[in-house]
Amino acid sequence: xxxxxxxxxxxxxxxxxxxxxxxxxxxxxxxxxxxxxxxxxxxxxxxxxxxxxxxxxxxxxxxxxxxxxxxxxxxxxxxxxxxxxxxx
Numbered sequence: 167x168x169x170x171x172x173x174x175x176x177x178x179x180x181x182x183x184x185x186x187x188x189x190x191x192x193x194x195x196x197x198x199x200x201x202x203x204x205x206x207x208x209x210x211x212x213x214x215x216x217x218x219x220x221x222x223x224x225x226x227x228x229x230x231x232x233x234x235x236x237x238x239x240x241x242x243x244x245x246x247x248x249x250x251x252x253x254x
Contacts, residue, residue: 185197
């Protein structure tokens with residue numbers, strides 16, 4: 167199967183081999199970087215869709231809000247603000 171692909175698409179075969187070479191400017195490092203960026207974009211798109219349709223992660227967030235809302239006090243709020251400022 168691979169030999170047939172090489173015979174039919176020699177330019178594509180050279181392109182894919184170049185993407186997997188180490189130590190070149192456009193080799194494996196760039197390929198992995200692009201894949202990570204695409205994965206992050208996909209995750210963000212799923213997150214936006216969940217929030218806009220109020221499903222998935224949105225329901226988890228709503229559950230946490232309902233759970234913690236009765237436990238809110240001025241002291242805990244001040245403590246969380248301090249921790250937030252420390253974290254940047």
